[in-house]
Amino acid sequence: MRWEHPVQFASQSDVGFRRRNNEDSISVRICKEQESWREHGHFFLVADGMGGHAVGELASKIASETVPHTFFKSKPGPVANSLKSAIEVANQAINERGMANREFMRMGTTCSSLCLCAEGAVIGHVGDSRVYRIRKNRIDQLTFDHSLQWELIRQGRMKPEDVYLNEPRNVITRSLGPEPTVKVDIEGPYPVMEGDQYVLCSDGLTSHLKDDEIGMITNYLGPSDACRLMINLANLRGGSDNISVIVVRVGELPGGNLSEERNPEDMPEPDLDLAKSYGEWFWLAGVWGASLMVATGIAMWILTKFDQGEFLAFGGMSLLVMLLVRKVFSLRESSRHEEYLDKSKTVEWKPYRSERLKFNMDFLQYLTTMESELQRAAMEEEWTIEWSSHNKIYYAAKEELEKKKYLNAFRDFSRAIDILMTGLHSYRKEMVHQARWKKGSSSPPADE
Structure with a gap:
C-alpha cells in the first residue's frame, strides 16, 4: 500500500435492543502526515467489553484508548511488533485496574485492530470480534474466533456446520484483562489491493448477519450506508447485544480530484447470472x-x-x-x-473462512418486504417519521426496481429503512420513559 491511496471509512456503534448500556468501543486514527503513516499506518479498532454493569464498558474504553496511544508512541519498526506490544500494554492496564477494585475483578474485553501501512494490512486480535476483507467477489474472515466452539472445531471435535446447533454460544476463551498476560494473534502483513474493503465488527453483528450478507452490503453500498444497514438489520433480527461496525475501503491511486466517498450510482449493474x-x-x-x-x-x-x-x-x-x-x-x-x-481468492494467505459473493435478488426482496412491514408499523403506532424524505426515497426505489436498476433500488431501500429505524428508536425511547414514569415518578423523566 502507498501513502497516496485514499482511504474511505465509516464507523458506528449501537446499544442494541436488549442492553441498557453500550459496552463496545471504537477507535479510528487516520494519519494526516506521510511520515506518521510510514512509521505506523492508519489504525482501526473494535473492542467488545464484558463483565456486566459498567465494568465491560470500562474495559473496552481502556483498550480503545491505550492501544492506539501506545502504538503511535512506539519507535519506528515492524508494525506487527508495535501492535502486539500495544495490545499487551492494554491488557496489563485493564488487569491492573481490575485487581485494584474488587467490583472490577475479571473484567475483560475483546480487541480486533487493523493497520493499513506501507507493509500492507496488519491485524492484531484477541477474542471473538472479527476482521473481514472483501475483495471483488469474495469475503474472507481474517481472524480466528477465540471462542469455545471455534476451539472445538480446530480440535476436530465439532463440525463447522454444527456450530449454530450447539450451546453455549459466545463463550470466549481469550480476552484482554482477566489475566496479567495474554496471547495476541498477529495476522500479516498482507498485500493490499485497490478496492479492498475491510469490516471490523463485534459479535453483536455476526450473531445476526451471515458472512455473505455482510459482504454483499459492504460491496454494493458506500461505507456509511453499509454501516447503517448492517446495524439496522442486526437490531431488526433481535438486537441481542451491542453492535459495532467499522467499514474501510482502499481507493485507487489519484489521477485527479478524489471523491470523499464512492457513489453507488456510478457502479455498473451487478451480474445476475441470468x-x-x-x-x-x-x-x-x-x-x-x-x-x-x-x-x-x-x-x-x-x-x-x-x-x-x-x-x-x-x-x-x-x-x-x-x-x-x-x-x-x-x-x-x-x-x-x-x-x-x-x-x-487469497494468494497471499489462507483465510479462516471464505465465501463467494454475488448480488442476491432474494436479499433485495427481503429488504423490500422489511421496509413495507416497518412502514406499516410506523403508521399504526404513529412513530415520528420524516415522511417527506422517506416517501421521496421509497418511491424512487420502487421505480428503480421496476426499471431493473437493482443496485440503485438496493441503496434506496436501505436508506428508506434507516429513516424508519430512526423513528423506531425514538418510539422505543419514548415507551421506556413512559414506563418509568408510570412506576411512580412524580414527573416524566428528562430525555437521556
Whole structure:
C-alpha cells in the first residue's frame, strides 16, 4: 500500500435492543502526515467489553484508548511488533485496574485492530470480534474466533456446520484483562489491493448477519450506508447485544480530484447470472430434441423401412453425442475456473473462512418486504417519521426496481429503512420513559 491511496471509512456503534448500556468501543486514527503513516499506518479498532454493569464498558474504553496511544508512541519498526506490544500494554492496564477494585475483578474485553501501512494490512486480535476483507467477489474472515466452539472445531471435535446447533454460544476463551498476560494473534502483513474493503465488527453483528450478507452490503453500498444497514438489520433480527461496525475501503491511486466517498450510482449493474440459467434451459431443450429425433427415426425405420428414419436416427444420435460431449467439456472448464478462483481468492494467505459473493435478488426482496412491514408499523403506532424524505426515497426505489436498476433500488431501500429505524428508536425511547414514569415518578423523566 502507498501513502497516496485514499482511504474511505465509516464507523458506528449501537446499544442494541436488549442492553441498557453500550459496552463496545471504537477507535479510528487516520494519519494526516506521510511520515506518521510510514512509521505506523492508519489504525482501526473494535473492542467488545464484558463483565456486566459498567465494568465491560470500562474495559473496552481502556483498550480503545491505550492501544492506539501506545502504538503511535512506539519507535519506528515492524508494525506487527508495535501492535502486539500495544495490545499487551492494554491488557496489563485493564488487569491492573481490575485487581485494584474488587467490583472490577475479571473484567475483560475483546480487541480486533487493523493497520493499513506501507507493509500492507496488519491485524492484531484477541477474542471473538472479527476482521473481514472483501475483495471483488469474495469475503474472507481474517481472524480466528477465540471462542469455545471455534476451539472445538480446530480440535476436530465439532463440525463447522454444527456450530449454530450447539450451546453455549459466545463463550470466549481469550480476552484482554482477566489475566496479567495474554496471547495476541498477529495476522500479516498482507498485500493490499485497490478496492479492498475491510469490516471490523463485534459479535453483536455476526450473531445476526451471515458472512455473505455482510459482504454483499459492504460491496454494493458506500461505507456509511453499509454501516447503517448492517446495524439496522442486526437490531431488526433481535438486537441481542451491542453492535459495532467499522467499514474501510482502499481507493485507487489519484489521477485527479478524489471523491470523499464512492457513489453507488456510478457502479455498473451487478451480474445476475441470468444468461447462465437460460443456457441450462437451452441445453436441456437440445437434449430432449435430439432424443426425440432418435426415437422418431428408429420408429420410422422399424415400421416403414424408409431411409428417412435411418437418417433421423443417425442424425439425432450424432447431435445428442455432440451435446453431451460439449456439456462434459463445459463442466470440466467450469471446475477448472472454480479451482482457479479458489486459489486466487487469497494468494497471499489462507483465510479462516471464505465465501463467494454475488448480488442476491432474494436479499433485495427481503429488504423490500422489511421496509413495507416497518412502514406499516410506523403508521399504526404513529412513530415520528420524516415522511417527506422517506416517501421521496421509497418511491424512487420502487421505480428503480421496476426499471431493473437493482443496485440503485438496493441503496434506496436501505436508506428508506434507516429513516424508519430512526423513528423506531425514538418510539422505543419514548415507551421506556413512559414506563418509568408510570412506576411512580412524580414527573416524566428528562430525555437521556
